[in-house]
Amino acid sequence: MRYRILNILFLFFATCVFSPVNSIAQETTKEEKEIDIPSSIREELHRYMGYEDLLPKYVSLPYDVTMNTNVRGVFLDMGFLFLLFLPILLLFGLKNKWLKIVVGILMMLFLAMSSSTSYSYFHGIPTENIAKDVSSRLGTVSFIQNPLVYLKLKVTQINHGIYQALDRNVVQVISGEGDSTTYPIFFLLFIATFLILTKRLKSRAKGEQAVVYLGLIYSFLWLILGAGVPWYGILMIALCLIYLGIGFLGKSSEIGQLKYGKYAFIGATGLWLIMAFNLRMANYQPDSERGRAGAIHIVPLFYGMGKKDKNEALDELFPNYRPIVEEINNDPDALVYRAGTYFQYFIDRNHERVTYDNQLDFFTTLSENIPNKVTLAKALKNAGYRYFLVDINLAGIDATPEQSLVQKAARLNEFLGNNPAIEPIGTDRLIQLPNGRYTYGFSGGEVKNYGSFIAFKIR
Amino acid sequence: MTTQIGKIVTIGFCALWAILIFADYWYFHPEYRMSFQVFQYMDLTIALGVLGAAVGGGLYATRNNEKPLFLANGLGVLALLLTISGLIIYFHFFKIGGNFTISTGEIFTYLGKIIAVLSAAYFIFASAFATGDLLFKKIFSFSFNKGENILLKIATGVTVISILLFFFGVLNLLDVKFILPLLLLPMGINWKGSWAFVQTTLLKPSRNVQQINWLGFSCFYLLLVFASLILLQTIRPYPFGFDALAIYLNLPQLIGETQGLVPGYSPYYWSLFIALGYVIFDHIEVVIALSVTGGILSSLFIYEICRKWLDVNYAILIATIFYSLPMINFQSYRDIKTDLGLLFILLAAVLVLIKWLSLEDEQAYRSGPEYTESKNKTTSNNPNKIAPIAAGILGKYFSEKTQLIILVGLLSGMAIGIKLTGLILIFSILAVFAYAKGGEIGFLTAFALSFAVVLLGGLEVATGLRAYHFGTSILKIVFPILGVAGLAYLLIKNRGELFDLVRIGMIYIIFTGLVYLPWPLKNYKETNSLSINTFITGKPSNRVMNLNDIIRDAREMEAQSTPPPATQEGESE
Structure with a gap:
């Protein structure tokens, strides 16, 4: 009776959202509907989700978050154990063979869709070029040399074929940059997952089931609200680990009772711990000779032993910051415009004096209204602003197809460079002068380190 | 036979899935491959391995003793941590030390700083424990086991201290002469509880040690190595990391400087708490250590839940x-961000919720047909289980289950007072209550209502995601209908449970709201705006650029600098 009611609810919901009542909204998925999102949010926040069409954007999110292909960096890396074991945990306990087959097929479709879009992001190539790119890479690697890489490329070839068929026949039909079908699909998937879990966990105490449903709804709400940022749903990570532990190592776990199930899990986690330790000992920067030299940063090491004082530590951590900070702090009423950089912490009363504009929205509005750069500089000076602190690599995070942040950064460069009302006062760009000496500067020698910031002052 | 084949096919599919996922992960993370190729700390790894084997061997040799090894306590763990740290310092120095030399004195200087920082952090968390312990003894009455008790009291104490710091901050009294007594007072009043905390965490050997095998010890030892690498880097005069410098360690610095609340920055209970590192000790190292402890305590909560x-x-x-x-x-x-501090509180709330669910299960079992007195065996395989303590005030009027809901509410309010993403937990907990009382229909009803709130409240507008979903106008109607339909079904089927659910939900939301409430009030005071958005997010955390004024000023300048139009011949005098 209970399941009948659930099934009726399921059908009612599916009918509601796919009914003729919704057909008007559905038709608009095929039209070019303007999507109005502030560019700063699109550049900074949506990069975690990716910029593909809406349906694959959501479908591939668990994969993207595991593989870190949308945004790369150790600060996002949560290992492979979740994506590897959670679906196995779900699948293994299902008794109904047809349900198992359906879940298995869905897992493979998920992998096909996700791995193609991720491959395209990772290599910075459009999805239509994936097949060619994979073929050329396969020509340079053999199974004997590098079995995992070879396997990955071969599977990508197959997955891409499936993805193209899915994309042509499903994604392009019902989705686009925006649509009215992704939400309903995910709600239905949520309900389906819940129903599968109720079957999967029916031998467990109600309280134990509730703990799993807590994780289910938490994860779903993160999917809807979290914009793909993993730490917005940090409880998910802890809960999923707990589920893996109970599912594979618990006394009443089905997999744990298999002869090698528990050992396979322990073996995989052991492998993970070795990998994690190795990477940690390279300070998460194995590609940089200086970066990997120590798992402890040199500054705490020297400062801790008393070999460097605070100023020396500051110079080591943030080269050439000190003179800029001293100048700004000696002018306590001066306001500061900051786009990126690490200066905020060092400026006195920074919450009162610093305007940060990391996505250059303020600056773009000003420059569109005040094209004359000298006038703009003077107007800023009249408003109390004296200093500009700009990150040289500000536009580096721009993964948007339209490269909006890159364009805004170019506009800022245009304003700051060759502006008689503005003078550069410092940088950490390292140049080697003709006499062999090194100095921080903008010109006059060979650039040895591109640097991270340039500071300007309004004359 | 068919079952056997099905099992083999399932295992084969799972193995294939595992290989594919691992191959993808390996491909997209070439840094792991590289880290094996450039691994340069084999000497350190061997030294750590020898140390681990020696300690592990000692524990193994004494595992059958009547009492655990006397150093199997907090001080023993600290000694091991410091030894690991010393080895790390020594081996690192020769790789990255350049032309500098190293002496034993300098290594001990470094370790001494770590001890000093850890002692400062320990003092603050001991005060939090004393505060939480007072609350548990005088207000509540719970029956958690020993390990859970300690962690939950710390979490509750952190919550209470953070609230008190808020009010001290309103009065600009975040100065050592006011805050130090605030921390010492509960330790003084509850000196027995404080001493018990010191004994349990530092002095008394743990009986669990005798259950640890090679797997448990290896993992624990590796965890200490990771912890050591982290703690070694707390000894620095400045943060590094973009978010740490801009927000998460900048804010405690501003709090320390202004000795009061800082305008803007949305809710920041955790930043207030870790600002104690500046307020009392005036050292960023303590601030960082307090923040790092959030991650360590989260690990301990995961351990306790498991x-x-x-x-x-x-x-x-x-x-x-x-x-x-x-x-x-x-x-x-x-x-450094606040997410590990947030996780610590979230896990505390989850642990309390699990306790509530177990009491629900027990109640259902006792009222079920299978229960008889003779079958009622209370077994525990946990040597740390303790009996319920004497009733606090609330224990005289409310059941343990109701008190647990109050505690979950307090912790949830603290969570949302650390970061607004804590709201996700609140919806999730309400759905769990709904499942406990209303089964699957209850859970789906709660899900529908949660999503209705998300859509109607525009909660996903702030992240810009609404713009992608064209059909939300329909869903804004569908989900409330589904929610109301679910409630109607529950009302018809089991009115008593629905009313109980409403009661539980109200208690939970009230206490969540009470703890969170100071922040919207602060935001209102700063902005004088009743808009929901500014009520929740408050004043901007930086200097707002007055674009209109700047543009107007620029246009006036341009107008003044533009020469007047030339007059035509014949019009001049």
């Missing part, structure tokens, strides 16, 4: 996996 289902060794394994994740490490030692 212990309900797993033996001690597997629970340690899971906690170690958590602490080994690069994301967790990065937030611990490099770009």
Whole structure:
């Protein structure tokens, strides 16, 4: 009776959202509907989700978050154990063979869709070029040399074929940059997952089931609200680990009772711990000779032993910051415009004096209204602003197809460079002068380190 | 036969899935491949291995003793941590020390600083424990086991201290002469509880040690190595990491400087708490250590939750996996944020929720047809289980279950007072209550209503995601209807449980709201705006550029600098 009611609810919901009542909204998925999102949010926040069409954007999110292909960096890396074991945990306990087959097929479709879009992001190539790119890479690697890489490329070839068929026949039909079908699909998937879990966990105490449903709804709400940022749903990570532990190592776990199930899990986690330790000992920067030299940063090491004082530590951590900070702090009423950089912490009363504009929205509005750069500089000076602190690599995070942040950064460069009302006062760009000496500067020698910031002052 | 084939096919599919996922992960993370190729700390690894084998061997040799080894206590763990740290310093120095030399004195200087910083952090958390313990003794009455008790009291104490710091901050009294007595007072009043905390965490050997095998010890030891690498980097005069410098360690600095609340920055209970590192000790190292402890306490909570289902060794394994994740490490030692502090509170709320659910199960079992007195055996495989303590004030009027809901509410309010993403937990907990009282229909009803709130409240507008979903106008109607339909079904089928659910939900939301409430009030005072958005997010945390004024000023300048139009001949005098 209970399941009948659930099934009726399921059908009612599916009918509601796919009914003729919704057909008007559905038709608009095929039209070019303007999507109005502030560019700063699109550049900074949506990069975690990716910029593909809406349906694959959501479908591939668990994969993207595991593989870190949308945004790369150790600060996002949560290992492979979740994506590897959670679906196995779900699948293994299902008794109904047809349900198992359906879940298995869905897992493979998920992998096909996700791995193609991720491959395209990772290599910075459009999805239509994936097949060619994979073929050329396969020509340079053999199974004997590098079995995992070879396997990955071969599977990508197959997955891409499936993805193209899915994309042509499903994604392009019902989705686009925006649509009215992704939400309903995910709600239905949520309900389906819940129903599968109720079957999967029916031998467990109600309280134990509730703990799993807590994780289910938490994860779903993160999917809807979290914009793909993993730490917005940090409880998910802890809960999923707990589920893996109970599912594979618990006394009443089905997999744990298999002869090698528990050992396979322990073996995989052991492998993970070795990998994690190795990477940690390279300070998460194995590609940089200086970066990997120590798992402890040199500054705490020297400062801790008393070999460097605070100023020396500051110079080591943030080269050439000190003179800029001293100048700004000696002018306590001066306001500061900051786009990126690490200066905020060092400026006195920074919450009162610093305007940060990391996505250059303020600056773009000003420059569109005040094209004359000298006038703009003077107007800023009249408003109390004296200093500009700009990150040289500000536009580096721009993964948007339209490269909006890159364009805004170019506009800022245009304003700051060759502006008689503005003078550069410092940088950490390292140049080697003709006499062999090194100095921080903008010109006059060979650039040895591109640097991270340039500071300007309004004359 | 068919079952056997089905099992083999399932195992084969799972193995294939595992290989594909691992191959993809290996491909997209070439840094792991590289880290094996450039690994340069084999000497350190061997030294750590020898130390670990010696300690592990000692524990193994004494595992059958009547009492655990006397150093199997907090001080013993600290000594091991410091020894690991000393080895790390020594071996690192020769790789990255350049032309400098190293002496034993300098290593001990470094270790001394770590001890000093850890002692400062320990003092603050001991005060939090004393505060939480007072609350548990005088207000509540719960029956958690020993390990859970300690962690929950710390979490509750952190909550209470953070609220008090808020009010001291309103009065600009975040100065050592006011705050130090605030922390010492509960320790003084509850000196017995404080001494018990010191004994349990530092002095008394743990009986769990005798259950630890090679797996448990290896994982625990590895966790100490990760912790050591993190703690070594707390000794620095400045943060590094973009978010740490801009927000998460900048804010405690501003609090320390202004000795009061800082305008803007949305809710920041955790930043207030870790600002104690500046307020009392005036050292960023203590601030960082307090923040790092959030991650360590989260690992301990994961351990305690796992212990309900797993033996001690597997629970340690899971906690170690958590602490080994690069994301967790990065937030611990490099770009410090508030998420680990938030996780610590979230897990506290989850642990309390699990306790409530177990009492629900027990109640249902006792009222079920299978229950008889003779079958009622209370067994525990946990040597740390303690009996319920004497009733606090609330224990005289409310059941333990109701008190648990109050505690979950307090912790949830603290969570949302750390970061607004804590709201996700609140919806999730309400859905769990709904499941406990209304089964699957209750859960789906709660889900529908949660999503209705998300859509009607525009909660996903702030992240810009609404713009992608064209059909939300329809869904804004569908979900409330589904929610109301679910409630109607529950009303018809089981009115008593629905009313109980409403009662539980109200208690939970009230206490969540009470703890969170100071922040919207602060936001209103700063902005004088009743808009929901500014009520929740408050004043901007930086200097707002007055674009209109700047544009107007620029246009006036341009108008003044434009020469007047030339007059035509014949018009001049």
